Amino acid sequence: MNGDKVTKALLFLSSLTILLLSAGIVLSLTGGAIPAFREYGLGFITSTVWNPTSGSEEYGALPFIAGTVITSLLALLLCIPMAFSTSLFIAEYFRGTRTAGILRSLVDMLAGIPSIVYGFWGFYALRPLLISTGLTDQGFGIFTASIVLAIMIVPYATSLSAEIIAMVPSELKEAAYSLGATRREVIFNVIIPSARSGIVASFILALGRALGETMAVTMLIGNANIIPKGLFSPGNTMASVIANQFGEADGLKLSALIAIGLLLFAITALVNAAGKFIIRRFA
Amino acid sequence: MSDTHTTEPVLKIEGLSIAYEPGRYAVKDVSATVRRNSITAIMGPSGCGKSTLLRAMNRMHELYPNIETKGDILLDGQSIFSMSVIELRRKVGMVFQRPNPFPNMTIYENVVAGYSLNDIRLKKNQRDEIVENALRNVTLWDEVKEFLFRKGTFLSGGQQQRLCVARAIAFNPEVLLLDEPTSALDPIATSKIEDLLGELKQKYTLVLVTHNMSQAARISDDSMFMYLGELVESGRTETLFTTPKDPRTEAYLTGKFG
Amino acid sequence: MDNLLINNISRRNRTNARLKYIIIAGAVITVVPIFLIVGNLALKGYRQINMAFFTEPAPDTFQAMMATSSGEVIPGGIANGLIGSLLMVLVASLVSIPLGLMTGVYLYENGTKRYANFIRSLTEILQGVPSIILGIIAYLWIVKNITRGYSALAGSTALTIMMLPLIIRSTEETMKMIPVTIREAAFALGTPYYKMVIKVLIPVSFSGLATGVLLALSRILGETAPLMLTALGSPSVSLDLTNPVSAVPLLIWDFYNDPNMVNLVWSASLFLMVFVLSMNLLSRSIASKHKYI
Numbered sequence: 001m002n003g004d005k006v007t008k009a010l011l012f013l014s015s016l017t018i019l020l021l022s023a024g025i026v027l028s029l030t031g032g033a034i035p036a037f038r039e040y041g042l043g044f045i046t047s048t049v050w051n052p053t054s055g056s057e058e059y060g061a062l063p064f065i066a067g068t069v070i071t072s073l074l075a076l077l078l079c080i081p082m083a084f085s086t087s088l089f090i091a092e093y094f095r096g097t098r099t100a101g102i103l104r105s106l107v108d109m110l111a112g113i114p115s116i117v118y119g120f121w122g123f124y125a126l127r128p129l130l131i132s133t134g135l136t137d138q139g140f141g142i143f144t145a146s147i148v149l150a151i152m153i154v155p156y157a158t159s160l161s162a163e164i165i166a167m168v169p170s171e172l173k174e175a176a177y178s179l180g181a182t183r184r185e186v187i188f189n190v191i192i193p194s195a196r197s198g199i200v201a202s203f204i205l206a207l208g209r210a211l212g213e214t215m216a217v218t219m220l221i222g223n224a225n226i227i228p229k230g231l232f233s234p235g236n237t238m239a240s241v242i243a244n245q246f247g248e249a250d251g252l253k254l255s256a257l258i259a260i261g262l263l264l265f266a267i268t269a270l271v272n273a274a275g276k277f278i279i280r281r282f283a
Numbered sequence: 284m285s286d287t288h289t290t291e292p293v294l295k296i297e298g299l300s301i302a303y304e305p306g307r308y309a310v311k312d313v314s315a316t317v318r319r320n321s322i323t324a325i326m327g328p329s330g331c332g333k334s335t336l337l338r339a340m341n342r343m344h345e346l347y348p349n350i351e352t353k354g355d356i357l358l359d360g361q362s363i364f365s366m367s368v369i370e371l372r373r374k375v376g377m378v379f380q381r382p383n384p385f386p387n388m389t390i391y392e393n394v395v396a397g398y399s400l401n402d403i404r405l406k407k408n409q410r411d412e413i414v415e416n417a418l419r420n421v422t423l424w425d426e427v428k429e430f431l432f433r434k435g436t437f438l439s440g441g442q443q444q445r446l447c448v449a450r451a452i453a454f455n456p457e458v459l460l461l462d463e464p465t466s467a468l469d470p471i472a473t474s475k476i477e478d479l480l481g482e483l484k485q486k487y488t489l490v491l492v493t494h495n496m497s498q499a500a501r502i503s504d505d506s507m508f509m510y511l512g513e514l515v516e517s518g519r520t521e522t523l524f525t526t527p528k529d530p531r532t533e534a535y536l537t538g539k540f541g
Numbered sequence: 542m543d544n545l546l547i548n549n550i551s552r553r554n555r556t557n558a559r560l561k562y563i564i565i566a567g568a569v570i571t572v573v574p575i576f577l578i579v580g581n582l583a584l585k586g587y588r589q590i591n592m593a594f595f596t597e598p599a600p601d602t603f604q605a606m607m608a609t610s611s612g613e614v615i616p617g618g619i620a621n622g623l624i625g626s627l628l629m630v631l632v633a634s635l636v637s638i639p640l641g642l643m644t645g646v647y648l649y650e651n652g653t654k655r656y657a658n659f660i661r662s663l664t665e666i667l668q669g670v671p672s673i674i675l676g677i678i679a680y681l682w683i684v685k686n687i688t689r690g691y692s693a694l695a696g697s698t699a700l701t702i703m704m705l706p707l708i709i710r711s712t713e714e715t716m717k718m719i720p721v722t723i724r725e726a727a728f729a730l731g732t733p734y735y736k737m738v739i740k741v742l743i744p745v746s747f748s749g750l751a752t753g754v755l756l757a758l759s760r761i762l763g764e765t766a767p768l769m770l771t772a773l774g775s776p777s778v779s780l781d782l783t784n785p786v787s788a789v790p791l792l793i794w795d796f797y798n799d800p801n802m803v804n805l806v807w808s809a810s811l812f813l814m815v816f817v818l819s820m821n822l823l824s825r826s827i828a829s830k831h832k833y834i
Contacts, residue, residue, distance in 0.1 A: 114763025212671020
């Protein structure tokens with residue numbers, strides 16, 4: 001009987017580490033961000049100046065927030081048709097076949113490739129391709145980063161969407177078929193309406209992935225601390241500015257970078273929570 | 284019903300075989316006919332192929348991948364495999380084992396789902412008429428006329444199943460296929476559906492799969508008995524139940540297959 | 542009504558067929574990058590992969606420049622990165638696997654109690670935290686306060702925090718699939734609680750747990766961003782947890798930034814990708830073989 005109590009106490013204690021870790025992360029980020037926020041107040045979020053020259057130091061996060069939001073939303077936009085057709089391929093058109101199994105494994109493989117490899121491939125393979133289209137001189141920028149980001153988040157959106165599409169009761173699909181509906185009509189009138197919230201949630205969770213993605217974006221976005229001016233403009237995301245400048249930072253700059261980290265943490269946590277909420281509530 | 288009707292079958296099944304995998308037949312060389320304005324019951328132990336045979340009648344069995352079909356089914360003399368599936372399913376409707384109203388649609392929308400899913404635009408008064416007629420035909424009108432624009436999922440199981448019948452007949456089919464339509468219902472709801480089927484045969488031809496022998500005896504005019512994919516025996520229900528020709532039919536009717 | 546139907550059949554069949562082709566085309570476009578990436582890396586990276594690639598540390602930029610200019614294969618390899626990666630992953634596993642397993646069992650046992658739900662939500666949030674932020678955290682906690690400088694320990698800490706939620710979730714999900722009757726059978730035999738956990742729960746769900754661990758490992762092996770802020774990188778092979786170490790992804794980053802080393806970056810990327818993907822595939826094949834638990 002005593003043994004039981006000890007085991008249960010041990011299990012409980014280990015669960016406490018999650019509590020401590022979470023609290024620790026929030027406290028440390030907030031603590032580290034305080035100097036920056038004390039210096040600039042909420043203006044830190046809306047300022048577009050990023051000037052680390054000592055003497056005239058000034059830091060604002062808006063260019064990076066804009067870069068993160070724009071690349072992630074663009075990536076999501078590019079990802080939607082890919083993930084949508086792949087999940088219908090797997091969970092509807094070729095459901096249960098060997099082809100669907102192979103496709104699923106290939107998509108899973110996309111999730112397994114390390115971020116830095118994507119960045120490297122984007123740099124040496126995708127960038128020259130974009131330059132050859134004549135749309136961009138350097139090949140760096142928002143659009144290049146978003147394409148690679150879209151490929152990277154496809155597996156996350158696909159696997160969840162496919163799971164939810166597969167869960168649409170076959171009775172409903174059969175009812176529609178028995179009334180003479182074609183497959184396209186079944187998809188648009190039965191499957192998508194029943195799976196809608198789950199599909200939306202899967203795209204929100206994929207967006208959450210895109211927001212925090214670091215290496216591939218850092219290697220492709222061009223690292224300019226400005227609000228992007230167009231599709232092919234260089235920029236910087238919250239994650240990429242941290243990766244690029246953290247190593248040599250101290251004092252106010254370090255605090256500003258940590259503050260950006262805190263904002264990124266808050267944004268991804270919110271987006272992920274929204275996705276999970278929709279899944280729990282409606283799917 | 285007059286004799287001209289009885290001599291001219293609505294459905295004629297000719298040497299039909301269906302395999303889910305090469306060599307594994309769910310239906311083996313079945314030939315049979317279905318008379319107009321009658322109820323035909325297909326019976327047999329589970330796994331005997333009765334549902335597959337029923338589904339073949341409006342080609343719902345083709346939803347499975349790699350299915351292999353031999354033989355033919357004629358609807359009014361025309362092969363159903365030469366027709367467009369859309370047209371066929373418009374003429375041969377189906378009701379399923381479990382009530383399956385579309386949860387995203389209201390009761391009203393469910394009844395006209397056949398039209399909306401098929402992109403057929405109707406005027407509002409036409410739609411209203413179709414909904415009222417179909418719901419009256421399944422004796423559901425009085426129960427739901429106040430709630431037409433609510434989702435159908437709050438209805439009881441029996442009401443939902445009658446709604447599904449209404450959805451099928453709103454399209455005015457010739458034949459209505461029913462796959463164990465009462466197996467998920469309680470006895471009262473079951474007897475309501477059975478009464479309903481008796482009335483529906485005035486207008487439609489019904490084919491019913493059932494595992495319930497007494498149900499087949501109560502409401503069907505003709506019966507087919509299937510075993511291991513073969514059609515063992517078919518004919519008038521009275522004859523089949525009182526003087527079965529095949530020993531397997533007799534064994535089933537006396538409860539030996541369970 | 543009949544006419545309306547007949548008229549639109551061919552149009553509907555056409556749009557129906559068109560959708561199918563669109564779906565197939567979309568799915569094919571989605572998986573094309575995997576072939577491009579694997580093909581590209583294999584073609585350009587295989588030449589550098591030999592014995593020395595695994596046994597020698599990375600060359601300096603001068604050696605690489607000499608070799609490149611005389612058209613030879615760049616000497617040296619990725620041994621310092623390989624050892625550093627293994628060291629940090631080992632330390633992270635030693636902490637996160639037992640801790641994650643115990644927390645997972647706790648969540649499974651306490652189902653939907655409020656505290657358990659809270660911990661479960663925190664675990665989900667933790668799983669979604671971008672890895673670069675965990676790099677900041679390990680920097681603030683370890684680099685600044687404990688090792689007073691970049692260190693393998695700081696890298697391990699970041700990786701531990703990454704692995705922990707993955708292990709917890711896979712443990713709980715796996716155990717949920719064990720039929721209740723199995724637990725009850727153990728209790729009916731008078732088995733004490735801790736023995737039920739050790740002798741029944743964990744062995745029965747072993748393949749699921751192994752899958753979870755392998756997937757977590759394949760995730761952290763490719764991580765670069767948090768290590769840039771913590772382990773920093775080192776030109777020599779080192780096993781000291783309090784000193785900076787290299788890691789395979791960190792080497793790729795170094796090679797990428799050094800124009801003389803481009804050939805090495807292809808092979809290092811190829812190696813990392815093959816290593817990570819095979820771990821990933823291994824875990825999935827275990828998972829599909831033991832589907833029921």
